[in-house]
Amino acid sequence: MPRSLDNFSIKQLLELDACTRCGACVEACDAYAETQEAGTAPAARLQESRRLLKAEHGLSWLARLRGSPAVSDGEWQALAKDAFRCTLCGRCGSACPVTISLRDLWLSMRQELVCRGLYPEKLDLARDAIRQQHNVVNYPNEERAMWVDYMAAAPADGYQRPTAEMVYFVGCVASFSPAVQSIPEAFVQLLTRAGIDFTILGEREYCCGFPLLAAGMRDEMEALKRHNIETIRQIGAKTVTFTCPSCYNTWVHEYGPELPDVELVHSTQLLARLIGEGRLKLKDSALRVTYHDPCDLGRNSGEYEAPRRVLEQLPGGTFLEVQPNRAQGLCCGGGGDLEIADPTLAGGMAGRTLGAFEATGAEVLVTACQQCKRMFQAARDKRGAGIGILDIAELVLRVSEETGSDGAS
Ligand code: SF4
Ligand code: SF4
Incomplete structure (x- = not known):
């Protein structure tokens, strides 16, 4: 019927x-x-x-x-x-x-x-993990901020404060995957250097719901959204910032209408602003860098220029644009739950796209997404060598001047 x-x-x-x-x-x-x-x-x-x-x-x-x-x-x-x-x-x-x-x-x-009940069984595992643990990787959610424990000079409060002007919403992958925990480590140091009053959420952070949306399980995300919005309200934050483009995209489109008084800002936008205002000062570097537009930041959220404003301001650096770029930019293979449904295809796509960046002659491929970084790192390591890969927060930390109180490891 x-x-x-x-x-x-x-x-x-x-x-x-x-x-x-x-x-x-x-x-x-x-x-x-x-x-x-x-x-x-x-x-x-x-x-x-x-x-x-x-x-x-x-x-x-x-x-x-x-x-x-x-x-x-x-x-x-x-x-x-x-x-x-x-x-x-x-x-x-x-x-x-x-x-x-x-x-x-x-x-x-x-x-x-x-x-109709016609979808890969592995998506049930992701859904069940989010239902039970509130994260897509099925780890105890109390361990969400364990990456802070590995930082050499983190503050005693572990960046978790009862109230703050800004919340840094870390996201499931960067919270739990050792391959990319260096991204939140770098970003909290930059926020500290810029003198921002911020907090992370630790176990109070629940998955944003993006993996469920992508799986076609929209109804499942409502409880997560309610929890995350309530947490932001309790903290009294005026801004929520993200290093994950998929979290950012989900918050803008799914949470945004219920948070008209809260600014939602991706790390690339925030870093471009902080550098422009002189709140982060950059040192000379002779790096040759190229940039990958993450799909959920570029095509799906419309933000192409903020990361380029950061990279074009690197003192002494050279920015090498990849072809194609922006709306035609290639995909890392890691989005849309493909890595869950068909990891072989996802890895193959990452390898194909990585070749375009290597052809630019850049030393470092910069991206602005933990999932893109994971996919490209895995593709490069499979070949045994290749271009350096950094998230934009890691790059900016590397070339910004220390203030002495930023928890740098
Ligand atoms: S075949 Fe052409 S018109 Fe049809 S969906 Fe594709 S691009 Fe659009
Ligand atoms: S993987 Fe292919 S079909 Fe799917 S959104 Fe990208 S271009 Fe379209």
Whole structure:
């Protein structure tokens, strides 16, 4: 029996008919470039989504004439197999000449597939971890701020204060993954150097809900959102800052309407501001750097310039722009829960994209996302050598002047 079309907006149902089959999205898709499998091509997924929905719901005159033929479970299962082999990077939608919002369509289709029980089992593990531990990696949430214990000169309060002007929302991956805990370590030192009144949340921080949104399990994130908003209110923060673009994007779009009086700012935006105001002073460095636009910061949040303002201000440094960049920037393979659903594909995408940065001749690939850094580090280490990889907070810490009270390790 046909289900309702509640997971799709009217706009999306109309967009299904707007596709001209030009193939621009297929050219743009890094997942398709890696697999070369027809099912991962975004145009093919859109066409198949349209065919199944129309056949099941009798939306076309032909279907009505034939009496809405049933769609087999196997046809939906085939679509489901490919729907989760996608990073939700949005590169397809950026390339679409008729401006179909493909990323939104993929999210709605995942919700539809979850309603039908057709999704990778491993996503259940991530959902259960978030339900039980409040983080996606299934560690005890009391250990969320353990990275502070490894800092050489952290303050006695471990950066956890009862009230503060600013909250630094660290995110699950940077909190728990040893490969990228250097990012929050660097960022808290920079906030301290700039004289900002801030706190981290420690175990009071719950997953922002992004992995659930990406999995098509939007309903599951409401309790997390309520908790995180309540915590920000208790602290009385006027600003929440993020080194994770996916947390930032989720807060802006999902939490923002309920926090009109709170500024939500990504680390790149904050660092550009602090350097511009002279609150962080940079030393001379002869580094040649390039920059990767994280999908959830660039294409999906529209922030391309703040990181470039930081990198172009490096005294004595050289900024080498990668091609393509900004809205056409390549994907690290680590988004959209792909690393959970298909880690081999995710790793392959990271390796392909890393090559473009190595071709710039830069010594250091700078990014502004812990997941991008993890993916590129793993791809480089698999080859055994290659370009240095730093988050922008780590780079700025390396070239900023010490104040003597920043907990530098
Ligand atoms: S969102 Fe990215 S990975 Fe997914 S279909 Fe579009 S271009 Fe491909
Ligand atoms: S780029 Fe847009 S119009 Fe062209 S095939 Fe893809 S979805 Fe269709």
